[in-house]
Amino acid sequence: MDSSRRRVLQLLGLSSLALTARPVLNAVAAGGGGDENPAPVIKPNDKALTAKQWAMVIDTRQFESVDDVEPLVEACDSIHNVPHFQNKRHEIKWIWEAHYHNAFPGKAARFMSEEVEHRPFVVLCNHCENPPCVRACPTKATFKRESDGIVLMDFHRCIGCRFCMAACPFGARSFNYRDPRPFIKEVNKKFPTRMKGVVEKCNFCAERLAEGRLPACVEASEGKLIFGDLYDPKSEVRELIRTNYTIRRKQVLGTEPAVYYIV
């Protein structure tokens, strides 16, 4: 009786020791395999442009007709594979032209300058500092990037609920009601398309900034659009905002848009 109890206790002790030894052995086996010695490193591109909060100043004084806006839209659409649907209800918009009354509702004075009223206004996602779309997204597919303030989308994660579209006061988001591929005039193979059932919008050309290039619309605008860091007091955008009277879209809503308009 005595010896069998002792035996059982010995076995229990040994087996518990064996259980704790197992993970150690596994770790040694995995580590000792000499798989690939230096671990891979992930780092940002040295050429990447960085900022605390990217912002854009649009000098609307330099826009006379829709012809001034079209190259900008074209540059964006061709780079980002934005489809062109005949049906207005399916339209996908990243950057587009809007009338003063639609861009700045409530800001039109009676008998206001006709020249200003009939200017084409370039509108796009405002990359708000307090973005309502991000709060609405149930999957965190859309998020405000900590590093540079861009309101970005992870299309992999978008479930197409369209809460963000309801939340955005600027109509800057579009939904792919149909597979967009057949409606892309010329596919840019360096940039993915989207699929049916996801929302999309302007990404402030995050993929170009990562390579040290300015957004496509800024490049195509020949100085009508100015891009820079809102929190760098020496940046060109800050200089323009300081020295010119600028307005922002629906500022009263408190979303703090990062796109400023010189009127």
Place this chain on the structure above:
Amino acid sequence: MKDKKFIISGVIVFLILATFPFWYNRGKAAPAPEVELTAKAKAAKVCVRSTDYMKAEHMQLLDVWRDSVVRRGDRIYVSPSGQEYNMSLSNTCLDCHSNKAEFCDRCHNYASVRPYCWDCHIDNPKENS
């Protein structure tokens, strides 16, 4: 125990039916697919990691790449061999492996997985241009 013979024959019928797929397909296992490399991939000799790692773990690697690129904007991958790669499925992976049908699809079909990468990422940067 009067129903013994019914029970036993029932069990036998059940066993035969349940194991039917196994013995019916015995010896007819589909051969593992051979993937073809493009000239560019052959010339490069090494992928971003070892072939064995890529075979087993490329989906995890792509998952890490996606999160890094989309969420943090860090786009440079320094492989264990010290070479730097742009972390991009469209521009790096599919640039070398531009033969989806002979490379990606063969294994995916064999493993019966249907990844939806190509719903958005353009499968062949060189073809149809």
